[in-house]
Amino acid sequence: MTHQPAEFTEALAAVLRDLRAQCPVQPHVREEDDYPGVMLFAPDGSGQGVYAEGDERRPAVLLAEVADQVQGWAVEALWAAGVSAVWPGCPEHPDTHPLTATVEKGAAVWVCPWSGAVACGVGELPSGG
Structure with missing residues (x-):
């Protein structure tokens, strides 16, 4: 990722670590000239864009936004x-x-939507996991 804002690149890297840790379907990540973020492609060829504006004052908000978008990709790809379309479980x-x-x-965190407990x-x- 060469022309992305540093804040976005760092947030995406963190979320991709989570995908590698717990998701059986992995994306092919590609930059597109006509899209400001990146495209995530599933093994079936479907793709989804991921992008969030960098904000040095609110990096946790950026990270949560990127995580939410990647989660949407993961659920569809799963x-x-x-396979079970629950990620992260x-x-x-x-x-x-x-x-x-x-x-x-x-801080950007993964929480249980039922109990509110931070995982x-x-x-x-x-x-x-």
Whole structure:
């Protein structure tokens, strides 16, 4: 990623770490000349754009926005692959619903949407969950 704002590039790298840690479907990431962000392509060839404006004063908001967009891509790619379309999975409620990216206390975190419990920071999902 060469022409993306540094804040966006760092946020995307963190979320892609989470994908590598816990998602069986991995994207092919590509920059497009006519799109300000990046395109994520699934194995079936479908693609989705990911972009958020960099904001040095609110990096956690940018990170949560990127995580939300990548999560949308992952759910669609998992469904298309015929596997459970839950990513990232909630450790409190396995195989029921995904975690939600949000900002709490100035940090981007994955939380359970049912209990509000913080699972971990965005970019810090443990492997294999």
